[in-house]
Amino acid sequence: MLRLPDGKPHQKKSRPHLSLLSPPSPRLSPPKRYSPRLRRISPIDTFSFRHSKSINYIAIMAPPPPAPASRQNWADDDEFDDATALPPQQITSNPDGTKTIVTWRWSETNPGKKIKTTRKIKTTIHKETVNPHVAARKQWAKFGAEKGHPAGPDLSTTSVGENILFRPSINWRAAAKEEDAPENKLKDQLKDKKVACRICKGDHFTARCPFKDTLPPLDDVAAGTPDDLGLGGASGAGDMGGSGGGTSYVPPHLRNKGKTGGGETMGGRDFGSRQERDELATLRVTNVSEFAEEGDLRDMFERFGRVTRVFLAKDRDTGRAKGFAFVSFADRSDAARACEKVDGMGFMHLILRVEFSKKPAQ
Amino acid sequence: MRPILLQGHERSLTQIKYNRDGDLIFSTAKDQIVSVWYSANGERLGTYSGHQGALWTVDVNPTTTLLATGAADNTIKIWDVQTGRCLKTWDFPTAVKRVEFSEDGTLLLAVTEMRMGYLGTVVVFPIVNDVNAPQADTPVLRITFEQSKGTVAAWSALNKHIVVGHEDGSVSLYDSKTGEQLANEQIHEPDMLITDIQMAPDRTYFVTASKDKSAKLVETSTLKVLKTYATDTPLNSAAITAKKDFVILGGGQEARDVTTTSAREGRFEARFFHKIFEDEIGRVRGHFGPLNTVACHPQGTGYASGGEDGYVRVHHFDQPYFDFMYEVEKMTRNQQIV
Numbered sequence: 001m002l003r004l005p006d007g008k009p010h011q012k013k014s015r016p017h018l019s020l021l022s023p024p025s026p027r028l029s030p031p032k033r034y035s036p037r038l039r040r041i042s043p044i045d046t047f048s049f050r051h052s053k054s055i056n057y058i059a060i061m062a063p064p065p066p067a068p069a070s071r072q073n074w075a076d077d078d079e080f081d082d083a084t085a086l087p088p089q090q091i092t093s094n095p096d097g098t099k100t101i102v103t104w105r106w107s108e109t110n111p112g113k114k115i116k117t118t119r120k121i122k123t124t125i126h127k128e129t130v131n132p133h134v135a136a137r138k139q140w141a142k143f144g145a146e147k148g149h150p151a152g153p154d155l156s157t158t159s160v161g162e163n164i165l166f167r168p169s170i171n172w173r174a175a176a177k178e179e180d181a182p183e184n185k186l187k188d189q190l191k192d193k194k195v196a197c198r199i200c201k202g203d204h205f206t207a208r209c210p211f212k213d214t215l216p217p218l219d220d221v222a223a224g225t226p227d228d229l230g231l232g233g234a235s236g237a238g239d240m241g242g243s244g245g246g247t248s249y250v251p252p253h254l255r256n257k258g259k260t261g262g263g264e265t266m267g268g269r270d271f272g273s274r275q276e277r278d279e280l281a282t283l284r285v286t287n288v289s290e291f292a293e294e295g296d297l298r299d300m301f302e303r304f305g306r307v308t309r310v311f312l313a314k315d316r317d318t319g320r321a322k323g324f325a326f327v328s329f330a331d332r333s334d335a336a337r338a339c340e341k342v343d344g345m346g347f348m349h350l351i352l353r354v355e356f357s358k359k360p361a362q
Numbered sequence: 363m364r365p366i367l368l369q370g371h372e373r374s375l376t377q378i379k380y381n382r383d384g385d386l387i388f389s390t391a392k393d394q395i396v397s398v399w400y401s402a403n404g405e406r407l408g409t410y411s412g413h414q415g416a417l418w419t420v421d422v423n424p425t426t427t428l429l430a431t432g433a434a435d436n437t438i439k440i441w442d443v444q445t446g447r448c449l450k451t452w453d454f455p456t457a458v459k460r461v462e463f464s465e466d467g468t469l470l471l472a473v474t475e476m477r478m479g480y481l482g483t484v485v486v487f488p489i490v491n492d493v494n495a496p497q498a499d500t501p502v503l504r505i506t507f508e509q510s511k512g513t514v515a516a517w518s519a520l521n522k523h524i525v526v527g528h529e530d531g532s533v534s535l536y537d538s539k540t541g542e543q544l545a546n547e548q549i550h551e552p553d554m555l556i557t558d559i560q561m562a563p564d565r566t567y568f569v570t571a572s573k574d575k576s577a578k579l580v581e582t583s584t585l586k587v588l589k590t591y592a593t594d595t596p597l598n599s600a601a602i603t604a605k606k607d608f609v610i611l612g613g614g615q616e617a618r619d620v621t622t623t624s625a626r627e628g629r630f631e632a633r634f635f636h637k638i639f640e641d642e643i644g645r646v647r648g649h650f651g652p653l654n655t656v657a658c659h660p661q662g663t664g665y666a667s668g669g670e671d672g673y674v675r676v677h678h679f680d681q682p683y684f685d686f687m688y689e690v691e692k693m694t695r696n697q698q699i700v
Contacts, residue, residue, distance in 0.1 A: 133426065134385040138400070143446040144409030145370075145395070151405075158404035161365040161648060161675065168608075168634055168643040168686040 086114060098122045281308075281329040283339050284357040288312070289348035290320045300342065301327045305334025326357060363683075365648060366404035368674035370397040375668025377419050378657040381426040386443075387657070387666055388429060389674050392416035396431055398443070401659065401666070404676055410441045412448045419460045423467040427493060430470055432458025438472050442493040450497040452487065455480045460514050464521045465565065467491050469502075469538075471524060473515045482511030484526060486538065505541045513556055518582045519565035525582060527556030527570055533585055547585040550574050558599040563660070569609050571600035577611050579637065591635040593642075599655045605662025606684065607637040612667055614652025632656060632667050639688060648675050 090102040099121045107113040142149050169175060198206040199215050206212065285297065294312045301307050309328040312321050329335035335356070343354040371391035379388045380401065387399045396410040396417060415435030422429050422443065429441040434457040440450040452472075460473040470489050476482035486503040490496075510530040518525060523544065524536045531550035536543055550556060554574035561568045567588060571577045577600040579589035591600075597613035614630040630652055631645040651670030658665045664678040687695070 131383055131385075134383050137385060137426065137444075140407060140444055142406075142408050143444075144411060146406050146408045153403050153405040157368060157370045157406050158399075159367045159369065160404075161367050163364050164646055164648065164677075166363055166644060166646050166677075166680065167682040170641055170643060170688070172642070172644045 094120075281332040281335040282357045283327045283329070283335055283342075283354050285325040285327060285342070286323065286353045286355075287350050288321055288323050288325050288352065289350050290323060292321050292325075292348060294325075296347075297325055297327060300347070301329075301338050304329070304338035304341065306330040363677055363680045366676040368397070368399055368404055368406070368676065369672070370399075370406055370409070371395065371672050371674070373416070374651065374670040374672055375654050375674060376417055378655045378666050378668045378674060379420050379422055380657055380659055380666070381422045382424045382660055383426065384660045384663070386422070386426065387674070387676065388420045388422055389666075389668060390417035390420040390431060391668075391672065392434075394433070396420055396429070396441070398429075399674070399676075401664070401676060408446050410439075410446050410448070412439060413437065415457070418458060421462050421470075423463045423489065423491060424465070425467060425491060427491060428463075428467070428489065430461045430463065430472075432461045432472055434458075438470075438487075440470075440489075440497060444493075447493075449493060452499075454485075456482075462516055463489065464517045465519065466521065469517070469521055471515055471517065473512050473526070476507070476511035482507045484512055484515050484524060484536070486524075503538065503541050505536055514559045516559045516561050516568060517565065518561075523582065525559060525568060525585075527559045529553075529555050531556060531572060531574065533559075533570060533580060535582075535585055545585050547580075547587075549578050549580060549585070549587050550576065557597060558655070560599075560601050560657075562602045563604055569600040569602050571597035571611060571613070573597070575613075577609065577635075579609070589637065589640050591633075591640055591642075593633055595629045596652075598653055599667075601656045601658045601665065602637065603658045603662050603665065604660055606686075608643070609635050609637050610656050610658060610665055610667075611635060612653030612656040614649075614670075616652070630669065630671075632665070636688070643686065646677065649673065 086104040086106065089104075090100075092100040092102075094100060101119045101121060103117045103119070104114050105117065107115050141147075146154070167175075195203060195205060197204050197209045199209040200211050202209065283301075288297070292312065294310045297312060298307055298310045301310070306329065307327060308330050310325065311327075312325040313323075314321055327335075327338070329338065339354050339356060342352055345352050368387075368389065371389065371393055373392035375389060375391045377390050380386070381388070385401055386407065387401045389397050389399065394411070394413045394415065394417060396413075398407045398409070399405065400407060410429065410431070413431065413433040413435055414437075415433045417431055417433045419432040420429065426443055428449070429443050430438060431441065432438050436454045436457055438452045438454070438458050438461055439448050441448055454472075454474050456475040456477045458472050458474055460471075462471050463469070464471070468489055468491070470487045472485050472487070474480075474483045474485065484503075484505040484507075485501040487501050488498050490498075505524070505526075507526075507528070510528040510532065512526040512534075513529055514527040516525050517523075517538070518535075521538055524538050526534050526536060528534065530548075531552055531554040532546055532548045533550075533556065534543055534546040549570065550572040551574035554572050556570050556572050558571040559568050561582075565582060567579055567581050569577055569579050573596040575593050575596055577591040577593070577597055578587050579591075579602075580587055591609060591611060593611060593613065595613045595615060597611050599612040601610045601612075602608075603610060611633045613633075630649040631647045632653060633642055634644045634646070635642050646667075649667065649669035649671055651672075653667050653669050655668045656665060657667075662679075664676065666674055666676045668674045
């Protein structure tokens with residue numbers, strides 16, 4: 001490859017060089033005092049410094065493109081330096097048959113900034129042998145209802161359907177069924193789910209466990225009694241914990257009756273003990289307005305002592321209060337005082353009724 | 363595969379035909395318009411208008427220069443494929459249910475309906491394969507069905523015979539020169555209409571579709587049933603695929619019963635059967651009405667189906683379709699390679 005003295009590739013300057021070698025037009029011909037010089041220059045000298053000067057000179061004479069006259073060294077005359085012009089597109093043929101195209105453009109988001117795009121392009125010629133009749137028919141003009149329409153499928157008559165998986169197979173029926181029913185899949189998953197007893201890890205429901213009256217659940221044994229961090233739904237969720245305890249429903253407050261401690265399930269037993277402790281200082285508030293909030297009740301009852309918990313039963317769908325609430329106090333004497341004072345008090349157009357949720361006598 | 367949907371028709375499709383090179387698809391529907399489409403991209407090349415009644419049938423000659431259509435306006439028309447110009451009209455006393463060019467394009471057969479006191483017939487016209495030449499006015503052969511009317515017909519190899527499928531489920535073989543009936547076989551259930559006959563590429567056997575929910579592969583020269591493909595729905599069309607040994611059956615519940623069932627139960631699917639092992643190997647759904655017609659690409663690269671729903675669906679097969687083989691087939695292939 002021909003290289004300039006400073007090692008820069010030759011291509012960039014090839015255009016002015018050619019214009020020099022072409023027969024000079026009258027307009028472009030330099031002033032007479034330079035003409036002897038020009039005649040002396042042979043093509044080999046093209047890259048000499050001296051000659052480059054004359055190129056520069058011609059560039060000045062030619063109306064487009066105007067270059068600054070002050071520049072003496074054309075090798076330094078880099079188009080990249082000109083802030084107002086974009087460098088021209090460069091196309092380089094690589095030895096592996098690809099072409100590298102470098103283009104420049106102004107950034108749209110950041111004015112004044114040039115963006116260089118380098119693309120490497122590989123041209124592959126794909127030859128297809130087509131039946132000449134078919135090729136001829138492709139060129140046929142449209143007619144009838146399609147007369148005058150442009151080539152290419154018309155969206156009003158042609159569209160592409162959704163992808164169809166078509167794999168021929170002998171047992172396609174089984175495959176199709178699987179695809180067909182995602183809801184059945186779920187059912188199958190549930191069907192395969194193992195039933196494990198919480199007491200003995202056996203293959204049966206906890207309720208059917210032969211050891212349910214004699215052994216505590218394994219989880220319970222391992223974890224001990226979990227912390228009773230104030231559960232809002234303690235009273236509502238009572239039956240949940242006890243579901244494993246017996247075959248028939250036992251109300252939460254009766255669950256501990258007639259049972260030895262070890263025979264009860266985790267939730268039920270735990271629940272029972274906590275409830276017992278709570279209920280001693282818990283008030284049941286009824287006839288609460290359905291627009292009441294837990295905060296209102298808390299404000300009302302905190303006047304009598306430290307309130308540990310306020311539970312206002314709310315409708316799951318509407319979010320409104322159901323009309324009753326439980327308020328737990330830290331101290332039972334505070335609860336007694338509150339019971340006495342608030343009972344019969346008016347609250348949101350209704351007269352509250354307050355009583356101990358568990359009778360102190362028991 | 364992504365099917366191409368062609369929505370050029372406003373009423374139910376009646377017949378689809380590929381031309382011999384497989385680059386064009388001709389479709390007819392009950393809306394009096396013939397459409398021609400490029401099979402590769404579904405672009406409509408044009409329409410042929412001039413018929414006054416529902417179109418029942420279409421066929422293109424082997425060189426894709428002439429198109430024949432038969433319609434319920436009791437005419438057959440010959441068209442210039444390229445320009446859509448009508449070249450010839452033959453009038454009949456009754457509707458034309460099926461037209462087919464012979465293998466070499468020199469003859470055209472047509473099946474006419476039995477109605478209004480006229481018996482069903484098969485007529486054969488000589489065809490000059492030139493868009494500017496005049497066509498003969500009278501048929502060279504007329505076969506009249508005294509017993510059961512013909513519904514579909516096809517040419518055998520070398521134009522020797524005409525195979526006719528009848529309304530009563532029988533198939534008969536006629537000499538195409540004399541019109542003499544050579545054989546008649548009750549290959550389908552009695553009184554079960556034969557809805558389609560499509561020839562294999564070499565015309566030595568053909569496939570029939572019938573309302574008796576089965577399709578049969580029949581040898582042309584003897585009318586011997588070679589294979590039976592049983593389905594669970596009345597069939598409207600059957601096609602033999604090239605390249606792979608399959609048959610495609612199209613059908614579905616009767617159009618009048620469609621509204622009483624859901625699309626899932628309607629069984630509006632193209633069914634693929636293995637031609638030799640008679641096993642159903644897959645279905646392609648998509649239509650929401652019974653399939654009235656199916657046609658295979660002559661090179662076996664795809665198929666098109668037209669439904670009662672007014673859509674043509676053009677399918678180009680994916681690789682799994684071509685890869686599918688029975689174990690036996692794989693073994694024989696491996697032996698051949700070794």
